[in-house]
Amino acid sequence: MNHDAYATLRVSREDGIVRVTLDNTPVNVLNVALMSELRHLLTALRNDESVRVIVFDSANPEFFIAHVDMTLVDTPDAFDELAADLPDCVNVFQALGELLRHQPQVTIVKLAGTARGGGAEFVAAADMAFAAIGRAGIGQIEALMGIVPGGGGTQYLAGRVGRNRALEVVLSADLYDAETAERYGWVNRAVPAGELDDLVDRLARNIAALPEGVIAAAKGALVPEDLAEGLLREHDAWAGQFVRPAAERLIRGGLAHGAQTPAGERDLEGLLRGLAG
Numbered sequence: 001m002n003h004d005a006y007a008t009l010r011v012s013r014e015d016g017i018v019r020v021t022l023d024n025t026p027v028n029v030l031n032v033a034l035m036s037e038l039r040h041l042l043t044a045l046r047n048d049e050s051v052r053v054i055v056f057d058s059a060n061p062e063f064f065i066a067h068v069d070m071t072l073v074d075t076p077d078a079f080d081e082l083a084a085d086l087p088d089c090v091n092v093f094q095a096l097g098e099l100l101r102h103q104p105q106v107t108i109v110k111l112a113g114t115a116r117g118g119g120a121e122f123v124a125a126a127d128m129a130f131a132a133i134g135r136a137g138i139g140q141i142e143a144l145m146g147i148v149p150g151g152g153g154t155q156y157l158a159g160r161v162g163r164n165r166a167l168e169v170v171l172s173a174d175l176y177d178a179e180t181a182e183r184y185g186w187v188n189r190a191v192p193a194g195e196l197d198d199l200v201d202r203l204a205r206n207i208a209a210l211p212e213g214v215i216a217a218a219k220g221a222l223v224p225e226d227l228a229e230g231l232l233r234e235h236d237a238w239a240g241q242f243v244r245p246a247a248e249r250l251i252r253g254g255l256a257h258g259a260q261t262p263a264g265e266r267d268l269e270g271l272l273r274g275l276a277g
Contacts, residue, residue: 008034009041010059016052016208018045018105023059027265030118031069032078035096039082042099052208052215054103055200056126057110064111065119066265067141068093068151073251089228091235093118093151097125098231101152101224106207106215110200111136112193114175116268121149124156124186130200131178132193138186139175142238144272145254146247150238155230161185175269250275 005011008024020041024034045051058064072078083092090098100107100122109129114137115122123129123138131138140149140157148154149170157166161184169176169186178190191199207215241247253275258264264271 006037006041008037011041013051015205016050017204018051018054020054020056021059022056022065025060026262027063027066027260028058028060028119029066029069029260030122031071032082034065035079035092036082039096039099042103046104051105052210053106053108053204055108055110055204056122058113060113061135062113062262063119063265064109064113064115064136065122066114066260067117067119067268070145070251070255070259073248073255090231091150091238093121094231094235097121097152097156098227100125101156103127104216104219106204106219108200108204110196111138111178111187112196114138114265116141116175117149117153118151121151121153121156124160125152128203129187130196131181131187131190132196133178133190135193136178136181136187136190137175138181139173139269140170141173141175141268141272143171143173144250144269144276146244146250147241148234148237150235150242152227152231152234154234154237155227157186158230159225173269173272 008022010021010023012019022028045054079092086092086095107126109123109126111123111129112132112135116139120138120140140153142149154166154170157169161169165184181187182190250272254272257271257275259268259271
């Protein structure tokens with residue numbers, strides 16, 4: 001695999017495992033470039049039977065994926081090319097989650113930084129996620145922008161943590177630590193930061209070494225739930241809020257006060273709550 005083929009990803013292959021490091025400076029915002037390259041990579045790997053496991057991590061120790069690019073408010077047509085070949089039942093953000101959720105390989109997220117909004121949706125769409133205690137944070141921050149999750153987050157959350165906790169996560173718009181995310185079922189396990197690499201590496205190697213057909217059989221028996229109707233409801237809810245004046249004011253205000261910079265992203269919840277007041 002050509003390591004130089006991507007601008008926002010570092011990709012390597014070893015013994016049936018593809019390791020994907022997100023590297024979209026400065027905070028791994030989920031913009032057109034990162035989304036396009038993730039979609040291209042996942043599509044390219046779909047029929048590669050030599051690949052059994054895909055592991056995702058981040059080159060930035062603070063941020064896994066910050067969230068969807070907030071400058072979308074100024075460039076609403078930016079994702080049109082990505083949306084051109086999508087089925088009517090999903091939007092461009094949901095399509096990335098669904099591509100990941102239906103990937104034939106086992107997908108594992110190694111979460112050692114922050115994943116908000118679209119980043120949290122990406123984590124929840126993967127088969128497994130492991131979070132570093134004291135370093136990882138995950139949250140659906142959209143409510144503080146005047147919107148709701150629109151990239152599969154409501155549906156993935158409900159399946160993982162239940163409706164009551166999904167409502168808590170969406171409406172609190174808080175950042176949840178690794179231990180709470182584990183207790184809720186949002187991630188598989190919270191582990192000491194110093195043990196995260198070894199745990200995920202051992203798991204990935206063990207899965208990749210399984211006898212032929214075992215992974216396909218397991219994923220065939222444990223198929224992802226059909227979320228078509230729920231994703232359509234989610235899109236309608238997200239789109240209905242996105243056109244309201246509050247969303248534009250909060251998103252533009254967030255960008256003006258440091259969102260999508262490392263300093264602003266360290267307490268994005270506090271920054272946006274200050275604007276709401």
